[in-house]
Amino acid sequence: MAAxxxxxxxxxxxxxxxxxxxxxxxxxxxxxxxxLDGIGGIxxxxxxxxxxxxNDYPRMAETPHxxxxxxxxxxxxxxxxxxxxxxxxxxxxxxxIVNVSGSSPDDYAECAARINTLEHIPxxxxxxxxxxxxxxxxxxxxxxxxxxxVVRAVRARYDKTLIVKLSPNVTNIADIARACEAEGADSVSxxxxxxxxxxxxxxxxxxxxxxxxxxxxxxxxxxxxRMVWQVARAVKIPVIGLGGISTxxxxxxxxxxxxxxxxxxxxxxxDPAVTIKVRDGIGEWLDVHGCxxxxxxxxxLKD
Ligand SMILES: Cc1cc2nc3c(=O)[nH]c(=O)nc-3n(C[C@H](O)[C@H](O)[C@H](O)COP(=O)(O)O)c2cc1C
Numbered sequence: 001m002a003a004x005x006x007x008x009x010x011x012x013x014x015x016x017x018x019x020x021x022x023x024x025x026x027x028x029x030x031x032x033x034x035x036l037d038g039i040g041g042i043x044x045x046x047x048x049x050x051x052x053x054x055n056d057y058p059r060m061a062e063t064p065h066x067x068x069x070x071x072x073x074x075x076x077x078x079x080x081x082x083x084x085x086x087x088x089x090x091x092x093x094x095x096x097i098v099n100v101s102g103s104s105p106d107d108y109a110e111c112a113a114r115i116n117t118l119e120h121i122p123x124x125x126x127x128x129x130x131x132x133x134x135x136x137x138x139x140x141x142x143x144x145x146x147x148x149x150v151v152r153a154v155r156a157r158y159d160k161t162l163i164v165k166l167s168p169n170v171t172n173i174a175d176i177a178r179a180c181e182a183e184g185a186d187s188v189s190x191x192x193x194x195x196x197x198x199x200x201x202x203x204x205x206x207x208x209x210x211x212x213x214x215x216x217x218x219x220x221x222x223x224x225x226r227m228v229w230q231v232a233r234a235v236k237i238p239v240i241g242l243g244g245i246s247t248x249x250x251x252x253x254x255x256x257x258x259x260x261x262x263x264x265x266x267x268x269x270x271d272p273a274v275t276i277k278v279r280d281g282i283g284e285w286l287d288v289h290g291c292x293x294x295x296x297x298x299x300x301l302k303d
Contacts, residue, residue: 041096048103069214073133126163168227242264246278
């Protein structure tokens with residue numbers, strides 16, 4: 001069997017398949033359906049300094065080959081996470097990674113600093129790309145200055161692996177990735193959701209309470225793949241690719257485009273064991289093609 005382990009700077013993953021934030025709860029919810037320790041990393045729900053109610057319902061709508069959501073980072077805040085969730089998940093034998101969001105650089109940094117104290121959380125993923133919140137969120141991820149300000153503030157107070165999650169709702173994603181790298185990010189992950197909309201013509205209303213939402217699922221995959229390819233050529237730090245992955249061949253496309261690892265989001269709603277199936281499918285593909293390690297196909301796209 002080909003070796004599947006990869007490194008995101010100092011973070012060692014037993015295989016390159018992780019779950020995407022907001023689509024896999026805290027992992028525990030899926031424990032009856034999938035062996036959690038078989039996943040390369042679990043990126044838990046978005047966490048903020050203070051509790052957030054999220055947006056009004058409806059906040060999800062199905063679209064062709066995808067879905068829109070405007071959940072709006074509903075969570076009970078970082079202290080609740082540290083005191084109540086962390087004790088339940090710290091024993092899971094994989095990389096448990098917290099997705100952090102905020103409304104100012106200080107907000108992000110304070111939240112990150114509290115998570116820095118948790119021994120069994122080896123990394124955070126900074127969400128500077130949430131399209132569904134009014135204050136902060138995506139606003140930081142759409143300019144180089146905004147992205148730099150958050151990464152700089154967090155880097156000063158967080159010394160473990162720092163992954164920055166990028167927004168696709170920008171003109172030049174490579175520039176934003178370079179700005180994050182320059183401020184000390186260990187890795188960038190992309191993409192978060194693409195801003196979209198769906199209208200119920202009988203009611204003449206949007207299908208989402210706040211009008212717009214974030215598009216995810218297979219429909220976004222070609223856009224995500226193109227952006228991962230662009231970013232992987234622009235930075236030296238490892239890139240984590242996501243957006244519409246639901247099969248091993250989808251994941252292999254991202255790896256060939258230059259991603260060191262991948263995340264799977266919306267596909268977990270269709271098949272809660274999809275991560276393990278994708279992991280095994282990558283292994284089988286490598287064996288059939290005579291590769292001894294998954295690292296042989298990272299960035300292996302030919303001109
Ligand atoms: C219901 C839902 C909730 C999400 N919540 C978060 C979140 O809290 N933080 C975050 O960074 N991304 C969040 N995302 C975005 C996903 O992590 C991922 O970037 C996006 O869905 C694209 O991947 P996919 O096509 O595999 O789902 C959410 C996505 C969905 C569908």
